[in-house]
Amino acid sequence: MSIQRVTSKWAKTKVMLKSDYLRSYMPPTKLFGRGSLQSMLSEYGMVYVKPINGTFGNGVIRVERTTVPALGYRYQLGTKILFFSTLDQLYHKLAQQTKKRSYLVQRGIHLLKHQKRRFDIRVMVQKNPHNEWEVTGIIGRLAHPAKIVTNYHSGGTPMALERLMGDHANASELAAFKNKLRKVSITIANQLQGAYPNIKELGVDIAIDAKLHPWILEVNTLPDPFIFRKLPDQNVFHKVYRYAVAYGRFKKRSSRP
Numbered sequence: 001m002s003i004q005r006v007t008s009k010w011a012k013t014k015v016m017l018k019s020d021y022l023r024s025y026m027p028p029t030k031l032f033g034r035g036s037l038q039s040m041l042s043e044y045g046m047v048y049v050k051p052i053n054g055t056f057g058n059g060v061i062r063v064e065r066t067t068v069p070a071l072g073y074r075y076q077l078g079t080k081i082l083f084f085s086t087l088d089q090l091y092h093k094l095a096q097q098t099k100k101r102s103y104l105v106q107r108g109i110h111l112l113k114h115q116k117r118r119f120d121i122r123v124m125v126q127k128n129p130h131n132e133w134e135v136t137g138i139i140g141r142l143a144h145p146a147k148i149v150t151n152y153h154s155g156g157t158p159m160a161l162e163r164l165m166g167d168h169a170n171a172s173e174l175a176a177f178k179n180k181l182r183k184v185s186i187t188i189a190n191q192l193q194g195a196y197p198n199i200k201e202l203g204v205d206i207a208i209d210a211k212l213h214p215w216i217l218e219v220n221t222l223p224d225p226f227i228f229r230k231l232p233d234q235n236v237f238h239k240v241y242r243y244a245v246a247y248g249r250f251k252k253r254s255s256r257p
C-alpha cells in the first residue's frame with residue numbers, strides 16, 4: 001500500500017471544517033475571487049492569498065488595508081511591496097498574479113515575532129509502528145526578516161520552539177501550549193484519515209497570535225522530515241526518520257534525496 005499524498009489545500013480544508021473542534025482553530029478560508037477578497041479584507045483587515053496547490057511559500061501574497069502612508073492597500077509577494085489606493089487596482093494586480101492557478105484567500109494571522117521576525121510552527125504527526133497517530137516533532141520556523149512566509153525554502157530558519165517562545169510564555173504556559181498543539185494535530189490526523197485512508201504522516205503549519213491561540217494555516221501530506229535535523233535534540237529527527245522508514249517512505253540506509 002503506497003503512502004497517500006493530497007496536494008489540494010482546499011480539499012483538505014473542507015474535510016477539516018467538518019469538525020467543530022477543528023473549525024475553532026482554522027482561520028476563515030475561501031476560494032479567491034473579487035467578492036471573497038473584498039469581504040475578508042473589510043472584515044479582517046489583513047489576508048493571505050495563496051495557491052491551492054502551492055509549496056515552499058511560493059506565490060503566497062499578504063494583503064493588508066492601510067492608513068499609512070495613505071488609505072488603501074498594501075501587497076507583498078516575496079520581498080516586493082506595492083501600494084494601491086483602490087480595491088479595483090489591488091484586485092487587478094492580484095487577478096494578473098493569480099490567473100494561471102487557483103488560489104485561496106485566508107484570514108491573516110498576526111504572527112508572534114522573535115527579534116522582529118515572524119515565526120510559526122511545524123508539527124510532525126506520524127503513524128507509529130503500532131499504527132497509531134503520534135506527534136513526533138514540533139519545531140519553530142523564523143521568517144527571513146524581509147519576508148512574509150516562514151518556509152525553509154523561502155529563507156526561513158527552523159529553530160527550537162523553546163527559543164522562539166521565550167519572550168512570550170513561561171515554562172508552564174509553553175508546556176500547556178504544546179499539549180494543545182498535540183491535541184489539535186492528532187485530531188487533524190484522525191479527521192483527514194477519514195477522507196484519505198492511506199495517509200501516514202502530516203506536517204501541520206500553525207500560526208500563534210498574541211493571545212497564544214493556535215491557528216491551523218495548512219496541513220501537508222509528505223512533509224519534509226529533514227528540518228528536524230536542525231533541533232539540538234537529535235533524538236527527534238531519529239524518531240521521525242525511523243517511523244518514516246517503517247511505513248516505507250524511505251529505504252533503510254538512504255540519505256537525503
Ligand SMILES: Nc1ncnc2c1ncn2[C@@H]1O[C@H](COP(=O)(O)OP(=O)(O)O)[C@@H](O)[C@H]1O
Pocket residue numbers: 027047048050054055056057058060106107108109110111120148149150151205207217218
Ligand atoms: N493566514 C495566514 N496568516 C499568517 N501567515 C500565513 C497565513 N497563511 C500562510 N502564512 C505564512 O505563509 C507560509 C506559507 O503558507 P502555507 O499555507 O503554509 O503554504 P505553503 O504550502 O507554500 O507552505 C506559512 O508558513 C506562514 O508563514
Ligand SMILES: [Mg+2]
Pocket residue numbers: 056057151205218
Ligand atoms: Mg506550509
